[in-house]
Amino acid sequence: MKKTFFGGVHPDDAKALSRDAKLTSFLPRGEMVFPLSQHIGKPARAVVKKGDSVLAGQVIGEADGFVSANVICSCSGKVKAVEKRRSISGALLECVVVENDGQFTKAEGFGDRRDPAKLSKEEILAAVKAAGIVGLGGAGFPTHVKLAPKNPDAIRYIIANGAECEPYLTGNDHLMREKAGDIVEGLQILVGLFPGAKGVICIEENKPEAIAAMEAAAAGKKDIEVLPLHTKYPQGGERSLIQAVAGVDFPVKSLPADVGCIVQNVGTVYAVQRAVCFGEPLFTHVLTVTGEGVERPMNLIVPDGTSVAEIIEYAGGFRGGKEPKKVLAGGPMMGFAMSSIDVPVVKTTNGITILASDPVEKAQLQMTxxxxxxxxxxxxxxxxxxxxxxxxxxxxxxxxxxxxxxxxxxxxxxxxxxxxxxxxxxxxxxxxxxxxxxxxxxxxxxxxxx
Amino acid sequence: MQIIIITTIAITVIGAIVGAGLVFIGNKYKVEVDEREAAVRAELPGNNCGACGYAGCDALAAAVAAGEAPVNGCPVGGGPVAEKVAAIMGVTAGATEKKAAFVRCKGSCEVTKNHGTYVGIRDCRAAVNAGLSLTECDYGCVGLGSCAAVCPENAIHVVNGVAVVDEGKCIACGLCAKACPKHLIEIKPVAKRVAVQCSNRDKGPVVKQVCTAGCIGCSLCVRQCESDAIAVEGNLAHVDYDKCIQCGKCAEKCPVKVILPPRQG
Structure with a gap:
């Protein structure tokens, strides 16, 4: 019996739709919109104005306060406006709108490999902060804040969360299959920040290829362990993972760091590796576009700020040209319905699920x-x-x-x-x-x- | 036979002693009750809505009798009740204005659109918390009727996508104002009809995109007003009901007709 947590459900995971689609890079053509609030905490402050030329990887929103994160431009072009636009959650947020020139010219200052072992803790944290990395599991908590707990010596486990328990989504699965070495390196960087810590990569056992790839990459590394977990929802929840890994039931109103754990999504760990080893800021992320209502379910690497409509078009549009019942940002359990698809994806958007039928509508009719x-x-x-x-x-x-x-x-x-x-x-x-x-x-x- | 007689006598004697004791204690520890309180209480409507700011009609009656609350403290009863209460208290009632809830949104289905269909708990607060903006306008009425659900007098209804108040029935208790997640409802005097039916604080062009009846903050009304009763703050006009003289010039000039005109005649 694999390790797991108490409770949970077994929904149909529907991962077969996009399980075999390899990660593909997608470069959008249309205008790119960057909300200044893509994370938990204070919105970033815009540092560009209308008419400015920007490059991919350039900081366009600076972190404003301690719990805040930089916003990075993902394309090259001209700033069209800094105005209120509708975001993926439906709210009107202050956004930087960039007219994309289609060249994706990269800003200078990153791309050369450096050795993470030579960097000090402060330099690593500064690199993570400058790269604008936030928790890519969905919550978007600024990573540099999470990596600076009050009790660094008491941290026992750095958990790389590759459980991906959310039905439909397969992006992390593919990221682990294809970038296993980079993730292990990223996790080693994080483990190096804490003297008493050990890295654990948690993967649900319904992803055998990812487990094999990660085990191969982590072979011979003493401080890294790959831990297959029982397939059950919500295995990837922070608290569920800690219960499974550390065997502790944590008291109410405490944080993971209080029980000696720090949980980071594998996507975040990969972003940390890019930021520390290459100085590359976070401006692309893995996204699964899937569901019964889309022509070709895919796993994509998309630049932040791409319009959802453009991504759906790239995936072949709606199945049979029929308008679907529901488009969700995220998966069906934790995701939320969108009221329009003409909105940009943000750092934390790890899936777009297009449902041909709406179970909520049916449930409402049967409610007692x-x-x-x-x-x-x-x-x-x-x-x-x-x-x-x-x-x-x-x-x-x-x-x-x-x-x-x-x-x-x-x-x-x-x-x-x-x-x-x-x-x-x-x-x-x-x-x-x-x-x-x-x-x-x-x-x-x-x-x-x- | 003898037993019956003894028992009867014993009970009579005990009863007399206890009764005398009760009368004595009752007199000694008597609580002074203001007769006026009961009389005032009898005149109040008795639906315990709490609109007066007290914990119900009993509490208001006590406060009035103690001189802590004004005789016209009940907004529901209005003038007639105030007069009766004043008669009991032996003072003259000040003028009471009838107040009613007023919805600062005109966003019916004709002037603005919904985007998306909301499926879920039929409650405005739940819908707003779900992060969805159901209407194009972020400030406008959601139209799921949280206000109607809390109204004790059935005086507010969602008609054609926007909440509408029946001023005749409204008792100005303010429960709807508390329930509205968009804070659209205010309590204002019924006699002062001129008011801005919009809460959108965005700039004009943005408003125009989402609603044909939204306040664009053009300040034409401010220039018309001779009594300095209307002001534009944060791209939104608002009438000061104390100063407004109901001339209706602002309503005439308003390019989007979002200001209610004064009552005719």
């Missing part, structure tokens, strides 16, 4: 009252009681939701809503509840300061 069967409780990876939480929230009992039922610990993985036989929109209720409670707390904190 809670049956009190308790299946949500058995699958919750956080050990929460979703049915009680939903009941408390719907009854307006915020305190019970937050204090007694630990509602804020929900990671919104969607397992409860997936398993619910009454088809209740549990995850959406929790997302809303969390957002409202957090908004209230922020307002209180702001009021307290005055």
């Amino acid at each position: 009252a809670c049956l009190r069967c308790g299946r949500c409780t058995t699958v919750c990876p956080q050990g929460l009681m979703p049915q009680m939480m939903a009941e408390a929230w719907e009854a307006g009992n915020e305190e019970r939701f937050e204090v007694k039922l630990y509602g804020l610990d929900c990671i919104a993985c969607g397992s409860c809503a997936y398993i619910c036989p009454a088809k209740r929109p549990l995850t959406q209720i929790f997302k809303q509840a969390k957002a409202e409670i957090m908004a209230k707390k922020r307002a209180q904190a702001a009021g307290g300061k005055k």
Whole structure:
């Protein structure tokens, strides 16, 4: 029995659609849009203005504050405007719009290989920060912040997250198959930052090729281990991974670093390797375009800022020319629906899933009252009681939701809503509840300061 | 037979002693109740909406009787109730203005579009939290009726994609204003009809792209106004209801007709 965590579900992974498609580089033609907020934390500050010429790899948005990240241009051309545009999440964000000249001329200052062993810790962290690297698993937390925990000596594990438990997506799978050596080197750089740490590469066992490739690359390296994990959703969640790797159940309100772990997506580890060994900033990333509603599911390396519409067109357009029911940014479990495809992809967009049918719409028609069967409780990876939480929230009992039922610990993985036989929109209720409670707390904190 | 007589006598005696005790204690620890409080309470509407700022009609009645709240403290009852309460309290009621909720958005299906179809919990707050902007305009009414769901008087409804208030029924309790995730609803005097039906703070050209009835912040209304009652702040006009004299010149000049004209006659 492979290592795993408590709870979880087994959705149809649908990875067969794009499993055999090799990584292909895609160079877009149209205008490129770079939102200045592609990460958690404060938006970056634009350092270019209308009419400026920019090159691929040039910093166009500078990190503003500690928890913030640089925004890098991925093409060459002229800045058309710095204005509000609709982002992939649907919100209007301040963006730098660049007219792409199609040349992709690279800026100077990167490309030459340097030896990471000769760089000091500070130089490595500075390189990561300058490259604008954020967590590519989806959350987009600035990596240089994550790599600077309060207790560097207590870090035992650096976990490279290649679980890719999200159904449909296969980008990380291919990245591990094709760039195994680079990922191992990147992980070694990260392990080198912490004296007591060991690198663990976690891969779900439904990716045998990736496991084989990583094992071959890590062979003979003492501080790196490849750990195949049981295939179960949400195995790739930060907390689920730590439970599987370190065997610790971590207390509520603690961070991974508090239990001696740092989790980085394999995409992030690869970006770190590029940044440290070549000084290359993060401006392309791996993206899977897949689903029943697209002609040719593919694994692509796309420049940030490419329009979703252009990517779909490159993948052969919608299947049969029919407009699909739903286009998701990300996979079907954690991803969110888009209201328009004329939006740019950002650093954290690791998938575009095009669904020919919408399960949510069907579920809504079948929704009934809670049956009190308790299946949500058995699958919750956080050990929460979703049915009680939903009941408390719907009854307006915020305190019970937050204090007694630990509602804020929900990671919104969607397992409860997936398993619910009454088809209740549990995850959406929790997302809303969390957002409202957090908004209230922020307002209180702001009021307290005055 | 004897037992019955003894029992009856014993119970009568005990009853008399306990009764006398209760009367004595009752007199000694009497709580002074203001008769006016009960009278005021009887005049209040009794739906415990909390619009007055107190925890319900009982609390308001107590506060009025104690002189802490004004006699016209109940916004729901308005003038008639205030007069009755004033009579009980032996003062004259000040003028009360009837207030009602007002939706600062005109974004019906004719003037703006929805993009995408939202599937999920039918609640504006849930939809906004899902990160989707359902309407082209980021500031406008979502139209899923969170306000209608909380209204105790059934006075607000989503009509043609935008919330509309029935001023006759509205009791100005403000619950809808709290429920609206876009903060579109304000409580304003019913008599002051001139008001801007928009909350979009974007610049003119951006507004024009998303809505044909949105305020473009052109300031034409400000120039028309003789009583300095309208101001443009952050590309959005807003009427100061205390200063407005209901002349309607701003509404006439407004190029997008987003200002409500004064009532005719």
